[in-house]
Amino acid sequence: MAEMDTSSGGGHKKGPGVKKGKKLSTRVDLTPMVDLGFLLITFFIFTTTMSQPTAMRLFLPKDADKPEDQNKAKQSGVITLLLGKDNNVFYYEGELTNNGSNFKSSNFKEIRNVLLDKKSRTPEKDLVIILKPSSECTYRNVVDILDEMTIDVLKRYALVDITDVEEKLVVASEKAGAATASN
Amino acid sequence: MGRAKLPRKSTIIDMTAMCDVAFLLLSFFILTTKFKPAEAITVTTPNSVAAKVAPDKNFVLITIDKDGKVFLSMDDKQKKETIANTLNTTKNLGLDVKAFAAADFIGAPLAGLKSFLAIPSDQRKGAALPGIPAKDSTNNEMTTWMRLVSDAYMGQTAPAYLVKGDNAAKYPAFKGVVDAFKKNDILKFQMVTNPQNVPQGSELYKSVMKGEKRSD
Numbered sequence: 001m002a003e004m005d006t007s008s009g010g011g012h013k014k015g016p017g018v019k020k021g022k023k024l025s026t027r028v029d030l031t032p033m034v035d036l037g038f039l040l041i042t043f044f045i046f047t048t049t050m051s052q053p054t055a056m057r058l059f060l061p062k063d064a065d066k067p068e069d070q071n072k073a074k075q076s077g078v079i080t081l082l083l084g085k086d087n088n089v090f091y092y093e094g095e096l097t098n099n100g101s102n103f104k105s106s107n108f109k110e111i112r113n114v115l116l117d118k119k120s121r122t123p124e125k126d127l128v129i130i131l132k133p134s135s136e137c138t139y140r141n142v143v144d145i146l147d148e149m150t151i152d153v154l155k156r157y158a159l160v161d162i163t164d165v166e167e168k169l170v171v172a173s174e175k176a177g178a179a180t181a182s183n
Numbered sequence: 184m185g186r187a188k189l190p191r192k193s194t195i196i197d198m199t200a201m202c203d204v205a206f207l208l209l210s211f212f213i214l215t216t217k218f219k220p221a222e223a224i225t226v227t228t229p230n231s232v233a234a235k236v237a238p239d240k241n242f243v244l245i246t247i248d249k250d251g252k253v254f255l256s257m258d259d260k261q262k263k264e265t266i267a268n269t270l271n272t273t274k275n276l277g278l279d280v281k282a283f284a285a286a287d288f289i290g291a292p293l294a295g296l297k298s299f300l301a302i303p304s305d306q307r308k309g310a311a312l313p314g315i316p317a318k319d320s321t322n323n324e325m326t327t328w329m330r331l332v333s334d335a336y337m338g339q340t341a342p343a344y345l346v347k348g349d350n351a352a353k354y355p356a357f358k359g360v361v362d363a364f365k366k367n368d369i370l371k372f373q374m375v376t377n378p379q380n381v382p383q384g385s386e387l388y389k390s391v392m393k394g395e396k397r398s399d
Binding site: 029030031033034037038040041044045047048052053054055056057058059060061062083112116133134135136137138139140141142143144146147150151152153159161 | 198199201202205206208209212213215216217228229230231232233234235236237238247343345348349350351352353354355356357358361364365368370371372373374375376377378379381382385386387388390
């Protein structure tokens with residue numbers, strides 16, 4: 001049955017002049033607060049785990065002054081990588097020929113295929129990678145190429161000083177590369 | 184026939200307990216977070232797939248900033264005092280041993296070390312300092328420093344040698360540091376990097392998938 005609002009009309013139940021205070025609920029909706037809380041928690045969780053630096057190990061060989069003490073590597077199993085400026089990588093297999101015909105240019109993306117190709121063609125005990133950073137390359141390049149050795153699971157590699165001839169060749173190739181790129 | 188009347192339940196849940204938990208966790212994470220101290224030398228480290236966490240105790244850290252300037256820091260104060268005393272006796276530098284031990288890092292040639300220590304520590308900023316000369320092979324002061332460090336640790340467990348280089352640092356600075364290591368027969372060192380995922384499909388990725396243990 002329809003009911004009628006009778007409260008305003010009479011005031012029959014209570015005596016005249018007695019007002020009933022409206023009861024307000026003390027409950028607050030905490031959902032937004034919980035949301036905010038969890039948002040901040042996720043933020044802190046992410047920032048704490050992200051800032052943990054890792055360390056890459058490098059073992060240096062002892063300097064051998066006498067040629068007979070130095071490690072020998074089979075020419076067929078050697079690939080030499082030269083790091084130039086602007087993330088350029090150059091490489092040659094075996095020994096550098098006099099006219100520089102086996103001197104090839106590459107970059108950090110393609111060098112993985114070059115290395116894997118060399119790895120598949122060479123018996124594991126003969127494979128040696130020689131890394132020669134030029135004075136123009138950055139620390140990042142050196143770390144990247146050492147990391148590449150880890151990624152491609154290459155066990156034998158050495159960081160060697162660049163020779164003057166190679167340094168000049170790197171500079172010349174870079175100039176030639178820049179010229180063809182601008183044309 | 185009357186059906187049994189289901190009592191109508193309220194869909195509102197009391198959030199107080201959840202709120203308590205959320206803020207408890209929040210305060211826990213805030214308190215445990217170690218904020219990186221504002222570094223005097225700004226260095227952006229390169230990425231690598233190395234998985235080992237860099238040690239934060241008993242280390243000798245060599246920082247190479249983007250201009251190729253080299254800085255040395257170590258966490259053992261006693262060893263620093265030893266080094267300062269040795270420098271005072273062998274090179275007559277007249278260093279303040281306490282100031283040397285309190286310095287966060289060393290970044291000046293030996294000749295300018297005294298004036299370097301005179302600068303208030305909050306004003307020692309990497310960009311304005313000369314750094315330790317390392318690029319020149321005839322005057323590589325890093326060799327001297329590394330000898331002092333390895334002498335100070337003589338007969339004890341060797342510290343972890345860390346190299347923290349900037350992405351843009353040129354190779355000669357790094358080579359200078361490595362040469363200094365080699366000359367002092369320090370043949371193991373570590374390079375501080377940011378972690379990076381192993382590229383999918385690479386050789387390492389395959390061996391990790393097979394469950395082989397990584398050697399690095």
